[in-house]
Amino acid sequence: MTIKIQLLSALEFSSIAPLLVNIYLEAMGYTTVIRDSRIKAWRQAIQEKNFQAVCAHDGTHVLGVAYGYHGHREQWWDQEVRRGLRERGGATTDQLFMLNDYFSVTEIHVTPTYQGQGIGHQLLTMLLENAHASYALLSTPEVIAENNNAFHLYRSLGFTDLIRQFYFRGDTRPFAIMAKPLP
Template identity: 45%
Template sequence: MRTVATDAEPTPYLVDLSARELRRRLPEALAIYVEAMGYPQGTEYHRAPMWSEHVLRPGWCAVGAVLPTPDSPLVAVAYGYRGARHQWWHQQVRDGLRRSGADDEYVDSVLSDYFELTELHVSPRAQGHGLGRALTRRLLRDRPERTVLLSTPEVENENNRAWRLYRSLGFGDVLRDFTFAGDRRPFAVLGHALPFEMDEPPNR
């Protein structure tokens, strides 16, 4: 699938990234992450070991978008893996759901069989042209899990590209205004049933 990045640049194309390839491109991928999330320079050095460890988790897969030029620069990246009880994100969301008043049966149903869409980032110079949607479709095709879950920072009136993307794809609320340990910003946890049918109407 091809999408237009800008009038001045060639059209990026999607590629499946092996663990080896992501490790090789880790500086590029983390630079996109830091820029897209608005984090301070240097954040990438703290995140690199985590991203490197994630590739070892069961069910891990990744997709990137590159420009068809001699050096094939990466302009977008997405990855995820099968969620499990021992993982930090799983434990954080479980605690958040319980604190929100959810009973154990509901919590177990949410977290029993899911794919965690861990990272989805598009370089600001390539945003607004469908790459996020294309990456999501590619990453979630043929996943065996029952649901996909992700977290995204809360913004007023859900008014940014990430929220518009997730709502247009039909992601619904699982947990709102949740603060992860080590981050002061409130986050939302969103979910969607699998298999991921792109033609179904959005939730809202």
């Protein structure tokens, strides 16, 4: 089977958002109770500056998705990361510079039966090629010894720690905030 990675226009992304959210729910093990709110949020994301999306498919089925956009101070995620840095003694000059020009990797998910086959690597690589920012930032749930596909992917692409063991408001799980300079 041949897997293709494809850029999605904002219209294409919005159109297939329900299918993409299903992949997200399955990959994250979330309940379908949040499906409608996630579809709405994903469709609103296309309005963000430099919105970019890619999907992986086999010609018949969508197998993975990644999307993001340029981060800025008015976004909840940005405000939470800044709070995390303040709680750890304040952002350094380099961190403040990073927060002024970054691409937020908002979501990246691959259908569980296709994980570990390099699809996530291809998705994230293509997404970041079109990011048009100085840095890429993302968050991922913490796992013991970074022992999962997500951490392996991010480390293989050069992401380093910005904040560890961070709790977003409204979530009981600790997260790693990671960053990578972009060319």
